[in-house]
Amino acid sequence: MANYRVSKNESSYNRAVIAANNLAGRFNLAGRFIRAWNDWGGVDHRGWAIIDCMMNLPLLYWASEVTKDPRFKQIAVAHADTAQICFVRDDGSVNHIVEFDPFSGEMIRTYGGQGFKVGSSWTRGQGWGLYGFMLSYIHTKDEKYLNTSRRIAHYFISNTPESGLIPVDFRQPAECTWEDSTAAAIAACGLIELSKHVTGRDGDIYLNAALKLLKALDEKRCNWDNGIDNLLEKCTAEYHSDEHEFAIIYGDYYFMEALLKLTGQELFIW
Numbered sequence: 001m002a003n004y005r006v007s008k009n010e011s012s013y014n015r016a017v018i019a020a021n022n023l024a025g026r027f028n029l030a031g032r033f034i035r036a037w038n039d040w041g042g043v044d045h046r047g048w049a050i051i052d053c054m055m056n057l058p059l060l061y062w063a064s065e066v067t068k069d070p071r072f073k074q075i076a077v078a079h080a081d082t083a084q085i086c087f088v089r090d091d092g093s094v095n096h097i098v099e100f101d102p103f104s105g106e107m108i109r110t111y112g113g114q115g116f117k118v119g120s121s122w123t124r125g126q127g128w129g130l131y132g133f134m135l136s137y138i139h140t141k142d143e144k145y146l147n148t149s150r151r152i153a154h155y156f157i158s159n160t161p162e163s164g165l166i167p168v169d170f171r172q173p174a175e176c177t178w179e180d181s182t183a184a185a186i187a188a189c190g191l192i193e194l195s196k197h198v199t200g201r202d203g204d205i206y207l208n209a210a211l212k213l214l215k216a217l218d219e220k221r222c223n224w225d226n227g228i229d230n231l232l233e234k235c236t237a238e239y240h241s242d243e244h245e246f247a248i249i250y251g252d253y254y255f256m257e258a259l260l261k262l263t264g265q266e267l268f269i270w
Helices: 002-007 010-024 051-055 057-067 070-086 123-140 143-159 181-197 200-221 249-263
Strands: 048-050 097-100 107-111
Touching: 002 010, 010 057, 010 070, 048 051, 048 070, 051 057, 051 070, 051 123, 057 070, 057 123, 070 123, 070 143, 123 143, 123 181, 143 181, 143 200, 181 200, 181 249, 200 249
Parallel strands: none
Antiparallel strands: 048 097, 097 107
């Protein structure tokens, strides 16, 4: 999709439309959600959806635009509406995984997923929600998505430590010091976008919050050694994995995207 926007390469167009069709094919009509995973590990995932999928929806919005087929956007909007209701809690925190009955569409339960536990607040998931709903607003101009992004943003900002360094889960035990730098970078991208679409004091709040996260990463969690491949350090895939605080490539991506947003040099791929 991004390559096609820049180069108008027909092969890139075809690959992106195929990808959009594959994503649309995972839509569950009864529950109005996009299925997250195929079955693995002996677990039936037919009814599982994840907050991460909010970042996949721009592919569907784009596909509707270029093919003039409204079904792609209809699926994206349906999933975003379901996520708004079932993933985002009243306080602005989000669930990572929600399970639905794949036949009736009824919401069954939530899972802690890559966070600390059920009902906790996996920080990268907060970032996916904050940025993802903002992107749905950009593509649809539906104010409810903007308001949802803002609700998640206020929760994220209010739980950001003074250091600006983000834990794996905002509700992890106090004695746990594990961090996830990817969550900070993703949230910073979403906050910068929010600052562009919200005027006045709130816009300044979002931008300043993004700058706090990025400065903390720059000064404390970036390795600027030219002999090292990665930039960000202390990224964590999931709370209950055996390893924590290592390099994750998309952490570097979102960090660079945020910096390019600030300098006006961004290639907006979403």
